[in-house]
Every structure is written in structure tokens, then in C-alpha cells.
Amino acid sequence: MERKRAKSGEIRLTEVAKLAGVSPITASRFFRNPQALSLSKRERVASAAKELGYVPNLAARALASQRTEVIGVLIPSLTNNVFSDVLRGIYDASEGSRYSIQLANTRYSILQEEQLLRLFQAQKPAGLIVTGIDQTAESRAVMEAMNCPIAQIMEIGPDPVDMMVGFSHYDAAFAAVSHLVEQGFKRIGFVGAQMDPRMQRRFGGYRDAMKAASLFAPRLIVTTPVPTSITLGGSVFSDLLSKAPDIDAVCCGNDDLALGVLFECQRRHLSVPEDMAIVGFNDLEFMASAVPPLTSVRTNRYEMGRSAVTMVTAAIEGNRPPQPVLDLGFQLMIRESSSPRHN
Amino acid sequence: MERKRAKSGEIRLTEVAKLAGVSPITASRFFRNPQALSLSKRERVASAAKELGYVPNLAARALASQRTEVIGVLIPSLTNNVFSDVLRGIYDASEGSRYSIQLANTRYSILQEEQLLRLFQAQKPAGLIVTGIDQTAESRAVMEAMNCPIAQIMEIGPDPVDMMVGFSHYDAAFAAVSHLVEQGFKRIGFVGAQMDPRMQRRFGGYRDAMKAASLFAPRLIVTTPVPTSITLGGSVFSDLLSKAPDIDAVCCGNDDLALGVLFECQRRHLSVPEDMAIVGFNDLEFMASAVPPLTSVRTNRYEMGRSAVTMVTAAIEGNRPPQPVLDLGFQLMIRESSSPRHN
DNA sequence: CAATCTTGTGGTAGCGCTGTCAACAGTTGT
DNA sequence: ACAACTGTTGACAGCGCTACCACAAGATTG
Numbered sequence: 001m002e003r004k005r006a007k008s009g010e011i012r013l014t015e016v017a018k019l020a021g022v023s024p025i026t027a028s029r030f031f032r033n034p035q036a037l038s039l040s041k042r043e044r045v046a047s048a049a050k051e052l053g054y055v056p057n058l059a060a061r062a063l064a065s066q067r068t069e070v071i072g073v074l075i076p077s078l079t080n081n082v083f084s085d086v087l088r089g090i091y092d093a094s095e096g097s098r099y100s101i102q103l104a105n106t107r108y109s110i111l112q113e114e115q116l117l118r119l120f121q122a123q124k125p126a127g128l129i130v131t132g133i134d135q136t137a138e139s140r141a142v143m144e145a146m147n148c149p150i151a152q153i154m155e156i157g158p159d160p161v162d163m164m165v166g167f168s169h170y171d172a173a174f175a176a177v178s179h180l181v182e183q184g185f186k187r188i189g190f191v192g193a194q195m196d197p198r199m200q201r202r203f204g205g206y207r208d209a210m211k212a213a214s215l216f217a218p219r220l221i222v223t224t225p226v227p228t229s230i231t232l233g234g235s236v237f238s239d240l241l242s243k244a245p246d247i248d249a250v251c252c253g254n255d256d257l258a259l260g261v262l263f264e265c266q267r268r269h270l271s272v273p274e275d276m277a278i279v280g281f282n283d284l285e286f287m288a289s290a291v292p293p294l295t296s297v298r299t300n301r302y303e304m305g306r307s308a309v310t311m312v313t314a315a316i317e318g319n320r321p322p323q324p325v326l327d328l329g330f331q332l333m334i335r336e337s338s339s340p341r342h343n
Numbered sequence: 344m345e346r347k348r349a350k351s352g353e354i355r356l357t358e359v360a361k362l363a364g365v366s367p368i369t370a371s372r373f374f375r376n377p378q379a380l381s382l383s384k385r386e387r388v389a390s391a392a393k394e395l396g397y398v399p400n401l402a403a404r405a406l407a408s409q410r411t412e413v414i415g416v417l418i419p420s421l422t423n424n425v426f427s428d429v430l431r432g433i434y435d436a437s438e439g440s441r442y443s444i445q446l447a448n449t450r451y452s453i454l455q456e457e458q459l460l461r462l463f464q465a466q467k468p469a470g471l472i473v474t475g476i477d478q479t480a481e482s483r484a485v486m487e488a489m490n491c492p493i494a495q496i497m498e499i500g501p502d503p504v505d506m507m508v509g510f511s512h513y514d515a516a517f518a519a520v521s522h523l524v525e526q527g528f529k530r531i532g533f534v535g536a537q538m539d540p541r542m543q544r545r546f547g548g549y550r551d552a553m554k555a556a557s558l559f560a561p562r563l564i565v566t567t568p569v570p571t572s573i574t575l576g577g578s579v580f581s582d583l584l585s586k587a588p589d590i591d592a593v594c595c596g597n598d599d600l601a602l603g604v605l606f607e608c609q610r611r612h613l614s615v616p617e618d619m620a621i622v623g624f625n626d627l628e629f630m631a632s633a634v635p636p637l638t639s640v641r642t643n644r645y646e647m648g649r650s651a652v653t654m655v656t657a658a659i660e661g662n663r664p665p666q667p668v669l670d671l672g673f674q675l676m677i678r679e680s681s682s683p684r685h686n
Numbered sequence: 687c688a689a690t691c692t693t694g695t696g697g698t699a700g701c702g703c704t705g706t707c708a709a710c711a712g713t714t715g716t
Numbered sequence: 717a718c719a720a721c722t723g724t725t726g727a728c729a730g731c732g733c734t735a736c737c738a739c740a741a742g743a744t745t746g
Contacts, residue, residue: 011701023726028704038724053488058465059411060702062402063731078430085398087421100462103446105434119443122401145396231632259629266634286602289574291609355732366696371734381694403732406701 011052016249020033020048031056035169062124071099071312072125074116076108076132076196080228082254082301086153089305090129096172097313099126108196110136124148127312133157133164134197141284151308155198156327163315164325165307169198172297172330173205177251179295179332181213184341185249185277187272188215191236191261192223192253199253202281206251219244228253233260234267241268249277250343258294262337264275278337300328354395363391374399414442414655415468417459419451419475419539423571424627425597425644426474429496433472434647440656442469453479453538460485467491470655473623476500476507477540492658494651498541499670507668508650512541515640515673516548519622520594522638524556527684528592528620531558534579534604535566535596542596544590545624549594562587571596578605584611591684592620598627601637605680616627620667621680636678643671 010159015213017027022041029036030045037045042335048054073090075083087103095100102125103139106113113130113309120128128143128150135143143150143161151226155169180188191205192199203223210216222240226232233256240247252258258280270276280287283298311321360370365384373388376441380388391397403601405411412426417428430446437444445468449456456473462469470488471493478486486504493505498512523531533549535542546566553559560617565583569575576599583590595601605615613619615635623630626641650671654664670673 010702013704014702024702025704025727026725030723032704036724041724055461057406057466057467059402059467060731061407061704062405062701063400063733064704066705066731068402078427078434079424081422081424084422084427088694091421099444103444121398124400124402230629234632260632263632263634266593286573289577289603289606291606356734357732367732368697368734369695372695375734379694384694400732403701404734406703407734409701409731409735680732 002170010057011054013054013056016045016048016052016054019052020044031117066124068124069099070102070123070125071127071309072120072123073101073103073104073128074113074120074128074130075103076103076106077227080301081256085301086305089302089307090309091305092302093306093309093313097309099155099309099313099316106131108194110134110139114139114142117146121146125315126302126316127151129153129308129312130161132197133160135161149312149320151312153304153308154327155201158170160324162324163308163311163321165304165311165328166326167299167328167330169201170208172299173202173251173281174209175205175332176281176297176332177206177209178213178293179334180249180251180277180279180338181209181215183277183338186215186248187217187220187244188249188251188277189220189222189240189244189247190251190253191240191257193226193228193232193236193257195223195225199209202253217244220247225255228261230256230263233257234264235260237261239266249273249279249338252278252280255280255282255294255296256285257294258285259290262290262294273337273339277339283331283333287333288335290337295335295338296333298331298333300330304328330339351515353400354397356397356399359388359391359395362395363387374666381389386431391465409467411469412442413445413466413468414465414470414472414652415466416444416446417449417456417471417473419449421448424599425625425642428644429648432645432650433652434648435450435645436649436652436656441651442656442659449474451537453477453482454681457482457485460489465490469659470494472496472651472655473504475540478504486678492655493664494655496651497669498544503667505667506651506654506664508647508654508671510642510671510673512544513548515642516545516594516624517552518548518673518675519624519638519640520549520552521556522677523592523594523620523622523681524552524558526620526681528681529558529578530560530563530587530590531592531594532563532565532583532587532590533594533596534576534583534600535564536569536571536575536579536600538566538568545564560587563590566596571599573599573603573606576600576606578603580604580607590619592616592622592681595613595621595623598623598625598630598637598639601639602629603632605633616680616682618683620682626674626676630676631678633680635680638678638681639676641674641676643673648672 009340012062013027014024017024027045036044045278077083114136127148130152131154133152133155152164155166156164192203222236258278261278265272265276280294280296283296287294356370357367360367370388374405386662435479447459457479470491473495474497495507498509499507517549535546565579593604599620604621608615608619623637626639630637630639
């Protein structure tokens, strides 16, 4: 009957309140809304907390207040540079807010995503950011049950779960290929890897731009489900060359592949763009400093992360953005690797 | 007097227990240690939980049990590829365990690190992984107060807070430079950026290897605190060339710089390694596929992440590894970019 | 056959904090 | 002078779960 359970031994709010000579609830308010206290009490609580080294117990706070200040983030890969830029935007934006980020990695698996969503559900996050628009029905159900603002990022499409920030991968790839067509290239190959939904939509843009120019041919295409890498770029390009040795340009599903293609061209003594034009996708940092500089489609990844956090936090606080879908667009960065054919 | 506070409306454990015809505590046990229940009750609880769509409340669990199943991770950058490999190891290892990862980004600031540590402290994580060995005294105090297993990663050094997994950046850089010396290079430059503690220790390895060969000269060195990038590699190398046009090799503080140096050599029509040898640090994926392939020091980053999680989780469960410091070493990957001088 | 151990189950009492409401000044208006 | 405010404070109960203990029922022993 004495003490059924060992106290944690840590300083509790009650202790701080006692030392400060106020009630626990007043001390509690000090940590959440200091300006509601009179100046004198505010100082007393502050110094008491400091003296005791008080650290609030977040679990207790979450339980009592029935909410958390965590935004869950689901991304498919930590290795892919594309997502590290998005994450940087997310973390940067979260630092200006009261919310902290909880990150999870789906590894491009929609089943893994489903599981992680359930895990998040148990944490009752204040908001959620998920990658892409291709969740399972089950995942969508969980998201709807979570009853918190949700932003889907990286892409835009019809039927958002809640909000969306992204751009059209289809349009962007269409623009890149149309550029090559305009420059006078005729036999434009496509290399793709890690055929996730976004890569597939980019392929769709390539396909339709080629068809629109009456240049489409299946032999010009090499794709693989293998995770993308620079080295892989070299090998898929080699495959492409053996299927279609007469190609004069390559549209790469992303920049890693493009750099791999450039290296392979160097190895084969093919000059770029005279013998082979190259365009990439995403405009990672190295595209501009490669030799020759590589044409790519710039995507606003950092901004995407920032906006997603901004929209979600605003929604949490009741200020939903007027339109739920934000298209951040893209810019075609034309560089030497796609200079016009000079014949 | 009726209902002071609105119930959350969600299904609680009590509801599940009622439907299953067991006591709440039995239902609770089902979720934590199912094999402690008889088969019949186990099934009854399982189906009741499923039927009601029960989602446990993690905050309540954490409060009642006085612990969490979260491992906090502090890293200095999300953009740097080096850390994405470490993170991949961390996330991979955590998936095999019951623990989930909470990631925070210090942006190479030890003050930011201090703040984030305090934030973690409020969450009472089960374990902690921090980058490097250069924490402030204040940070160390917080870590010690946290009273949970802690792994410092990326480096090893004396006086671990608790455990360590890493390797000696000094030794690795020393080995890389000694290799260049052995190959017959005499005027070996150093380019460094983002002069964080690890970069500085690498520089120390360069300096001492050069001194050991009586080749050290301050004019061979260019460093900048600017965050590292491939483009920056080109510009620091240009600076180096204007200070010391006669250099025959460059030791790069990391691989991004090395690739930038390679591109700059291509731009200046310097052939590698005939006119300029290059070695990098970390052995990122692109080093082997560059033209020519670039020599680098392979560091076991993925393994570092995995081991850190393994050690921390083992320690949480009471099986501390016998020796607290794990040196994962490094391998010098000798490639064409450092082929011997042929004079 | 009683004495012991094991296994499964339930009752009780919190974990540390905050929502809700009430109360009590101190101020202002009429 | 009294009512009607505003700003600040406190009492109370409870958020949903689990630690702790107790105890019943079966298994094992001498």
C-alpha cells in the first residue's frame, strides 16, 4: 500500500511548481503559454525549472492533451539525392515551427508504406507527409482514419487524400523530349531504372512526345527495375547501344543515369553532344559542372518539402490553404549536352 | 459532473477487452507478449481488436510503462551522401527490431546538437546515436543525464560517452597520401571543404603523411568552410592550381570534391593521372564508374549504421557488447586515377 | 496425498500532465 | 456604490495504458 510503483526519479512539474510556490497548473501553463502568467510568476517558475533541471514528459503531455506536435514523413528512399533535397526542405521548414519530424522509409514498397502508416497512426501525429499518389486502398483508408492534415508530395494528380504539392512528371519529361526533337535529334533513346510510378510517368511523357513527333520505336527503350545508380546508367546505356547503335540522343529517367551515360560515352570515345546528346531529370547539382554540362529538368524539390510542411502546419492550426493542390512546376535547364545537331 | 472531458472517440483497449470477454490487462498483454496468453484468449483478443480496428495509444503506453521504443539519431546533414548510407544502415537494422528511429539534423552545428539533445531528452528515447566525438560539455551532460545506451558514430577516439562505432579518419587519409607518395608523386595538393572535425582529422592525416615524406608545404593546401559540393571541387582546385601550378596530384577531402576536380581537369585538358593524379575519400558509388576510375578510401558507412543500432539495441536489452569501441576500418581502393608516374 | 511449482488471469492504482470550470482579484462604467 | 468586465490562478478529474501484486487452476514432485 506504500508505493505500488517506483517513481521515475525524475523531476516532475509538481516539484517545479512547489519550488516556485505556484500550483502545478500554473507551472504547466508556463511551458505552453508563458504570456498568460503574470511576470512575477513567470520568473519564479522559470528559475525553479532551471534550478531543478526540469524536462517535460512528452508522453504525459500527449496523453493528457490528446495531441502531439509531430509530423510524420514517409519517403521511399534515403539514398536517392532527390529525396534528400526534399527532406532538407522539410526539416528546414519544421525548424521554424513547433513541430518535429518523424521520418520513415518505405523503400519503394507500397506494402511497407501501409505498415508504416499504421505505425504512425498509433502515434497520432499532428500531420502527415507522404510521397506520391499511388497508395493502396488500405493505406488510403488508414490515412483517412487518421483525421489529420495530410500532404502528398512529389507529384500531383486527381483525387488528393487531402493536399498535394508537386509537379507533373509527365509534362516535364514531355518537355525534355520535345526539346531534343526541336534540336533536330531523331533517334532518341530512353533509359530508365527503379521503375517507380514517377519514373513510369516520365516514361509516358517520353513516349507521347516521341509519338507526337512520329519518332517512337520500342527498340529505343531500355528500362530495368534495378535501383538506380550512376554505374547502372553506364550499363543500361550499353544495352541500349547494342539494341539501337544508331541513336543520336538519350533521354535519361534521372540524373544518376545521365551521369553514368556520360561516363560511358567518355569510355567509348563518343563525344557529347556531337555523337550523342544527353538529357537528364531533376537537375542535381553535378549536372551543371559535368563536362560537358548536362541538360536536365530542374524540379523544385527543396521548395516542395518546405511547402508541404507549411501547408500541413497551417492546416493543423486551422488555416487550410485555399486550394489544396500546389503545382510547383519545373524548368528545362538547357546546357551543352543537348546542343543542336550541326548537320 | 457527467463528462468533464470529451473522450477521444477512438477505440480503447477496454473496449477490445470487453468484446473479447477478457480483462483489460489480458488484452494489454496480447499486444506486448502474445505467447503469455492461452491460445483461446489470444484468438479472441485478436479478432476483437481487428473487428474494432483498435490502434494502441503509444503515448499512454509510454507514460504507463515509463519507456519508449524509439532510438534517437542525430546527424549533421541530410544532403551529404555519406550520411545517407549510414542512415540506410540504421533504418535497415531498426526494421529487424522493435525500435523505431527518430531522426534529427544538426546542420553541422554543435549548438543545434545541444538543443536537439534536450528535445530528445523530453522524449525519453530507449537509445541514442550521435555523429562524431566533438560534442559540447553541455551536450555530454545531457547525454549522461539521459541514462540510455548511446553510440557515437563515424569516428573513434578516446573517452566515449558510452559506445563508439567508426574508424580513424586520420589513419585513412594518412594511408591515401602515403599511397600517392609511393606512386612517385611529389607535389601533392590538398583540397578540403566544410571543415567539420572529421575533415580536419583527414587533413591532419594528409599533413603528417606529407611531413613524413618531407613533402609538406602550406602552398599545396586549399580549404574552405563552405559546404561541400561537386561544383565547389572545381573551384577549390582552380584556386589550388593558381597557388601551386606545379602540383602533380590532389588529395581531396571527400569524393564530391574529387569528382569536381576530375571535371575541372577535363575542362582544362589535363589528363588524369598523367598530368594530375586524384584521390578522394569515402568511395561513393560514382568513383568506380568515373573516367578514369578514381582512387578513394572506402569507409564502411552502411555497416556503421547497422552496427550502431545493433549495439544500442543490445545494450537496451541488457547485453552490452564486451568492448564499447568498434573500429570498422577502411580500405584503400586503388584505381587508375593514382597510377604511378611514368617518368 | 499434501507440498511445491508453473502458468494464466484479474484488480487496483497510478504514470505526469492538461482540459474544464470556478473563483478571485483588480479595473472600469454608470 | 454596484454591476460587468478582464486577467490571473487553482481544484479536480481523467487521458489510455501498464506495473505490481494476488490468486486460481493445473502440473509436478516426494
